[in-house]
Amino acid sequence: MILRWPKLTMSKVVVIGGFLVLGLLILPTQIKFLGPPWETVVQSVTKDLQVALGHFKVEYNRLPVIPDEQQTLRSDGLLLLSLLGEVSESDPRGIKFIDFNPAKDGRWGLTNLGKGNKPTQDTALVDHWGERYYIIIESTDDGLIPNPEYQGGANASLWHKPPPNIRASTLIYSAGPDHDPNTWDDNVRSWRRDGDS
Numbered sequence: 001m002i003l004r005w006p007k008l009t010m011s012k013v014v015v016i017g018g019f020l021v022l023g024l025l026i027l028p029t030q031i032k033f034l035g036p037p038w039e040t041v042v043q044s045v046t047k048d049l050q051v052a053l054g055h056f057k058v059e060y061n062r063l064p065v066i067p068d069e070q071q072t073l074r075s076d077g078l079l080l081l082s083l084l085g086e087v088s089e090s091d092p093r094g095i096k097f098i099d100f101n102p103a104k105d106g107r108w109g110l111t112n113l114g115k116g117n118k119p120t121q122d123t124a125l126v127d128h129w130g131e132r133y134y135i136i137i138e139s140t141d142d143g144l145i146p147n148p149e150y151q152g153g154a155n156a157s158l159w160h161k162p163p164p165n166i167r168a169s170t171l172i173y174s175a176g177p178d179h180d181p182n183t184w185d186d187n188v189r190s191w192r193r194d195g196d197s
């Protein structure tokens with residue numbers, strides 16, 4: 001048996017061409033709708049902050065702030081200003097360890113900037129949902145940080161059991177789209193869920 005391509009009439013060509021044009025019109029809209037994966041972009045900021053803090057420590061053999069044990073810091077104040085190269089007391093060499101764009105509509109960048117977009121005491125770095133990041137610094141010299149997700153194991157499930165400690169020098173996370181740092185399903189963290197940073 002010989003298979004033949006169906007004969008193309010002018011009307012079929014018009015219909016197929018119409019669908020092709022429609023597809024080309026819809027495709028960019030679909031791609032725009034899918035948009036950038038915000039979780040991935042937000043996680044890259046948490047990792048950038050981690051790297052900047054690491055560079056600060058290599059440069060000065062200390063961190064911009066010394067937190068109390070298990071204290072959770074936020075991406076603002078002395079810590080942020082020092083990384084931005086704005087505090088001569090903690091960063092005498094005036095090194096800019098990290099830089100961010102001004103936030104738009106209170107989201108995704110630096111808020112409360114002063115004249116000429118200069119960082120001020122009130123400046124904060126906010127995530128895609130307008131919240132400051134959470135930062136925990138290892139303070140016991142054993143290379144471990146208590147996992148903020150652990151909650152005594154009470155929130156363990158069949159699929160995910162948060163380890164009690166994470167091996168890292170810093171843990172940084174975003175509260176995610178729901179703005180709540182205690183709901184971990186949508187939190188964006190700098191470390192892997194299985195406990196390695």
Ligand SMILES: [Ca+2]
Pocket residue numbers: 175176177178179180181182183184185186187
């Ligand atoms: Ca959350």
